Amino acid sequence: NSSGNTAANLTTCCYCGVGCGIVTSKDKLGRLHVEGDKNHPVNKGMLCSKGMNLHYTVNDRSDRLLYPEMRYNRNQPRQRVTWDTALERTAKVFATLIEKYGPDSVAFYASGQCLTEEYYVINKLIKGFIGSNNIDTNSRLCMSSAVVGYKMSLGEDSVPVSYDDLELADVIFVAGANPAWCHPILWRRVEAAREKNPDLKIIVSDPRKTQTCSIANVHLQLNPGTDITLHHAIGRVLIENGDIDLDFIANHAEGFEKYRDTVFERTIAEAAIICGVDEKDIRLAASYIGKAKGFISMWTMGLNQSVIGVNKNLSLINLNLITGHIGKPGSGPLSLTGQPNAMGGREVGGLSNLLPAHRDLLNPEHRAAVENFWGVAPGTIAAKPGLTATEMFEALNDGRLKAIWILCTNPLISLPDVRMAEEGLKKAKFVVVQDISNRPETIRYADVLLPAASWTEKEGTMTNAERRISYLNKIIDAPGEALPDAEIICRFAKKMGFKGFDYNSFSEIFAEHVALTAGTNIDMSGLSYEVLKEKRSVQWPYTSSSESYGTKRLFTDRKFHTPSQRAIIHSFNDENQSEKLSPDFPLVLTTGRIRDQWHTMSKTGKVNKLNKHISESFLEIHPDDAAERSIKENDLVEIFNGRGNVRVKAKFTTDIKKGVVFLPMHWGKVLNSDLNRANNLTNNLVDPKSKEPDFKFSAVEVKLH
Numbered sequence: 194n195s196s197g198n199t200a201a202n203l204t205t206c207c208y209c210g211v212g213c214g215i216v217t218s219k220d221k222l223g224r225l226h227v228e229g230d231k232n233h234p235v236n237k238g239m240l241c242s243k244g245m246n247l248h249y250t251v252n253d254r255s256d257r258l259l260y261p262e263m264r265y266n267r268n269q270p271r272q273r274v275t276w277d278t279a280l281e282r283t284a285k286v287f288a289t290l291i292e293k294y295g296p297d298s299v300a301f302y303a304s305g306q307c308l309t310e311e312y313y314v315i316n317k318l319i320k321g322f323i324g325s326n327n328i329d330t331n332s333r334l335c336m337s338s339a340v341v342g343y344k345m346s347l348g349e350d351s352v353p354v355s356y357d358d359l360e361l362a363d364v365i366f367v368a369g370a371n372p373a374w375c376h377p378i379l380w381r382r383v384e385a386a387r388e389k390n391p392d393l394k395i396i397v398s399d400p401r402k403t404q405t406c407s408i409a410n411v412h413l414q415l416n417p418g419t420d421i422t423l424h425h426a427i428g429r430v431l432i433e434n435g436d437i438d439l440d441f442i443a444n445h446a447e448g449f450e451k452y453r454d455t456v457f458e459r460t461i462a463e464a465a466i467i468c469g470v471d472e473k474d475i476r477l478a479a480s481y482i483g484k485a486k487g488f489i490s491m492w493t494m495g496l497n498q499s500v501i502g503v504n505k506n507l508s509l510i511n512l513n514l515i516t517g518h519i520g521k522p523g524s525g526p527l528s529l530t531g532q533p534n535a536m537g538g539r540e541v542g543g544l545s546n547l548l549p550a551h552r553d554l555l556n557p558e559h560r561a562a563v564e565n566f567w568g569v570a571p572g573t574i575a576a577k578p579g580l581t582a583t584e585m586f587e588a589l590n591d592g593r594l595k596a597i598w599i600l601c602t603n604p605l606i607s608l609p610d611v612r613m614a615e616e617g618l619k620k621a622k623f624v625v626v627q628d629i630s631n632r633p634e635t636i637r638y639a640d641v642l643l644p645a646a647s648w649t650e651k652e653g654t655m656t657n658a659e660r661r662i663s664y665l666n667k668i669i670d671a672p673g674e675a676l677p678d679a680e681i682i683c684r685f686a687k688k689m690g691f692k693g694f695d696y697n698s699f700s701e702i703f704a705e706h707v708a709l710t711a712g713t714n715i716d717m718s719g720l721s722y723e724v725l726k727e728k729r730s731v732q733w734p735y736t737s738s739s740e741s742y743g744t745k746r747l748f749t750d751r752k753f754h755t756p757s758q759r760a761i762i763h764s765f766n767d768e769n770q771s772e773k774l775s776p777d778f779p780l781v782l783t784t785g786r787i788r789d790q791w792h793t794m795s796k797t798g799k800v801n802k803l804n805k806h807i808s809e810s811f812l813e814i815h816p817d818d819a820a821e822r823s824i825k826e827n828d829l830v831e832i833f834n835g836r837g838n839v840r841v842k843a844k845f846t847t848d849i850k851k852g853v854v855f856l857p858m859h860w861g862k863v864l865n866s867d868l869n870r871a872n873n874l875t876n877n878l879v880d881p882k883s884k885e886p887d888f889k890f891s892a893v894e895v896k897l898h
């Protein structure tokens with residue numbers, strides 16, 4: 194590192210999946226300071242508002258959990274106890290429940306913010322030793338539709354491109370995302386690329402005219418739920434204009450004929466009416482893609498968080514496939530991950546239907562390989578997928594699930610139909626909450642509360658959205674008795690009497706994880722903490738024979754990881770399966786982020802500077818929809834449906850499509866009222882293949898309060 198920084202003061206931002214490099218320093222009082230790492234390949238010194246204020250979240254320890262606490266009865270306050278007492282009691286309760294009701298009576302609900310080593314040991318514990326697959330994470334709410342989309346089309350959950358490809362593309366299609374606010378540093382790079390190359394064309398599809406649209410050549414302001422119709426229409430224009438790659442289709446893909454028949458079922462004029470956009474704009478977007486030498490499709494929650502999320506993903510990836518824009522510079526699909534380590538979690542199999550190294554739980558050979566590696570008896574890993582995020586809380590409600598261990602996430606703000614989820618926690622026989630802060634709503638239901646070490650207080654690794662694995666150093670000591678999450682899980686496993694959790698260091702856990710990837714499509718067996726400390730970050734695959742910084746681009750040989758080695762162009766109809774609007778609930782509610790807050794605000798909500806951007810929740814509504822309801826700007830309004838209600842001030846904007854309203858997802862209970870919580874209103878419909886919830890489409894009505 195030419196700046197003289199060493200691994201000792203370098204780390205990676207713990208918010209979004211962009212994965213910006215950070216240089217830390219300490220002042221005389223030992224307080225941490227942060228700045229962007231000028232030598233980091235992702236951010237080149239830049240940080241967004243959230244990243245540049247990270248030190249406030251570390252230095253302010255007023256909300257930190259310091260000691261384990263426990264209670265025997267929900268009506269009593271918890272008492273401080275030792276780690277041994279807390280973990281022995283938890284192990285005893287888990288063992289009793291497992292003996293009485295079976296291994297599927299317990300579950301772990303974790304987070305895309307966990308470090309890879311943490312994910313690895315939780316997954317190993319429950320799948321390989323407890324014998325249940327009941328581990329899921331908040332990545333289910335975020336990226337699971339992209340995971341299935343990649344697997345179905347490319348044969349592997351793999352982002353084929355690097356961020357550097359954005360600077361080589363001449364067309365970027367941003368579908369259902371607002372990276373200017375949600376992935377700001379990546380978007381700064383796109384803005385810089387546009388300044389350098391004014392011919393770079395940017396297409397945005399979104400029911401809201403967001404900050405990202407400010408540099409768009411065309412904004413397709415589509416009706417919610419019509420993305421597949423739009424992508425099919427663009428596909429049809431590309432075919433009609435002869436702007437497809439016949440060689441790629443003939444030699445490296447399958448399914449094109451059926452796809453062509455499917456997209457020709459609708460005229461462009463019909464599609465334009467369904468989507469609520471101009472036909473000429475669809476043709477303009479298609480003409481940009483058709484002329485491109487390099488074409489990147491980029492998306493996030495607008496496609497993923499949908500009851501038809503997998504098909505939305507596939508319909509967009511299809512545009513890369515029919516034009517042959519994959520596996521070459523400046524081209525390919527790029528899913529933007531919302532969380533810093535959603536990718537790392539997938540790499541270790543940290544979802545209820547996965548096994549390590551992207552192995553498939555339903556495949557008996559894959560289960561046998563992992564059992565053999567972990568040294569457990571054949572048949573230990575259950576063949577049936579475990580409960581997903583929303584299913585866990587449903588199962589708490591109906592009594593199938595007795596105990597849940599929640600770590601590093603705040604489901605009582607982030608889950609859909611959250612009042613139902615809260616009922617589930619009330620009914621649970623035993624709740625363990627492991628967190629850094631006393632702010633999450635889940636804590637009031639904790640029978641055992643475990644204090645965790647935070648960012649910079651522990652070491653480990655994370656993988657960003659371009660397959661880049663970074664080492665995060667321990668820079669300061671954790672407060673009180675807080676421990677790294679991986680250590681807590683290993684101590685608990687030992688209290689349960691399980692062998693195989695006697696690690697001497699986190700690097701040993703990492704070494705075990707990468708050894709398990711050897712020979713797979715995500716082989717990272719050439720990695721160790723030493724390599725990562727020296728190189729700062731590398732992109733997988735990374736074997737012992739890999740070149741110095743790993744693999745920039747996948748599928749450059751046009752061989753995909755499907756059985757036929759061809760990419761698969763999938764066909765399906767474009768019907769939206771979201772809940773239906775009705776005369777009682779005629780408006781579509783969509784939810785999302787604001788620029789300066791992160792998830793459920795347990796970190797960013799502590800930072801005054803960030804709270805100044807937008808200090809309270811609000812409803813974004815078109816003035817025509819407001820006028821029909823006699824609502825004036827800043828009026829307190831109630832948004833409601835059969836599941837719940839929210840009360841916030843109305844904010845008028847013509848940037849939102851008429852018939853659509855928007856609530857930010859960040860706020861939970863304020864002054865003990867839950868009426869700021871957007872997820873009081875969202876529904877628990879999920880995509881049948883990815884089990885990702887339909888956060889972007891709930892039927893609501895709005896009235897003056």
Ligand code: SF4
Pocket residue numbers: 206207208209210211212213236239240241242243244245376377378379
């Ligand atoms: Fe952190 Fe994402 Fe901002 Fe980079 S863009 S500083 S990773 S929040």
